[in-house]
Amino acid sequence: MEFQAQQLRDAFRIVVFSGAGISAESGIPTFRDALTGLWERFDPAALATAQAFRNDPALVWGWYEWRRAKVLAAQPNAAHLAIAKLATRVPKLTVVTQNVDDLLERAGCPDVLHLHGSLGSPRCFACARPYKFKGDQLDGREEGRSIEPPRCLHCNGKVRPGVVWFGESLPDDVWRKAVTAAKDCDLLLSVGTWGLVQPAAELPRIALQHEARVVHINVQPEAVAGEREFSLLGRAAEVLPRLVEQAFG
Template sequence: MDLDQARTALARASRVAVLTGAGVSAESGIPTFRDAQTGHWARLRPEDLASPAAYARDPEMVWEWYAGRYRDVLAAQPNQAHLLLAQLERRKGAGFFLATQNVDGLHERAGSGQQGGQLAELHGNLSRGRDEVTGQVWPLPRPDELRLPPQSPAGNRMRPDIVWFGEFLPPAALSAAEQAFAQADMALVIGTSSAVYPAAGLALLTLENGGVVAEINPEITDLSRLAHFSLREKAGQGLAALLGTPGPIC
């Protein structure tokens, strides 16, 4: 399948499912999970900070790391890829589903999940905390008002609303994503290595059910040999080419 054929397939698809990874947010200046290990944190592995065991051992240290990441993502802005996906959702309406492995909230800030389609954050969101007693999720205060570790309105300590090593993805979000990809006429996989399961298996559901799979990634991934169309571009440039959108989206 060439670019023109992929464009035609996307235009004709009534049900489109999208999976995004760190490559989408990289163009907003947000480092990947492992690249966030800089400065003071370079001495630690992500596994030393993003796990239930690490949190039980030193919740203040874990929160300090997440508070810094939270501050960084609030300072970032949605880029062309985020905006183009929100635009695609407006076109497809209820037939559009976006699952993201990113925790920065930039898809929502760009308008995804608000144009008739659905947005599922598979790995959580840096801007939220989860009550350790009730399990309820609450938005965090602005960084300059955040006191660590934060408390919920019920007065209980909150943990970051992030999926850590050794934890399962949120069942409702994963189930919705699996259904959407299984039913999709076309799936787009953008800016992810397609190596981390179960998210990496979503596009396989589309293939198994006769749908078209297109990939956008500067590097060859585990999905590349299986996809009908694979574009070696960064997320924003690749989406602009696939959607036939000239110039930057502002």
């Protein structure tokens, strides 16, 4: 059985759950992509822990600034824009992402739930107070190198990236809202994610358990079970705009 655009048009409460694949189509390297330059000597997983930051804060901060530079240079693609358009066409849309970039917001999506934090929301490693970047200037950091992190204006602690590292819990309020949306939705669109990272990967399963339809949009086919789960094969920037256009014109 194939998923029909009519089923998208008839849905009242929709969740869009996005992963690295949608941002990769804007040229942002995925977390597990081969690294270049200075970073090719390091395992990304070894840089994404609190202990790594304690051991070498300049190295970790520099890597995340390299990633932030990639985001600042990227633009939302047709999939991001299609999600923003969908938000204006349905009664209720909740956007949940595993990505730490701001491309969904720049495309026009309101109130995005970032399960894994955001590169644009650093905070103090010591007192957890938020830190504001001074504009989008990276001072040559896009070249990729170790950089001493800035200091907290309140306690002088070192500022850390505002992302969820290995060994850390997801933000409670964000996760709670995402689970509630998955339980309440009629339809969940899972876009550009392999469902490997827990607990985020549970959201499509939660939606299925609560009688919603789940549609996986990916460049590789997804194993589906039952008449309420579907797999649409292709790039998100091609499949999603076409689906929204068919449903809403």
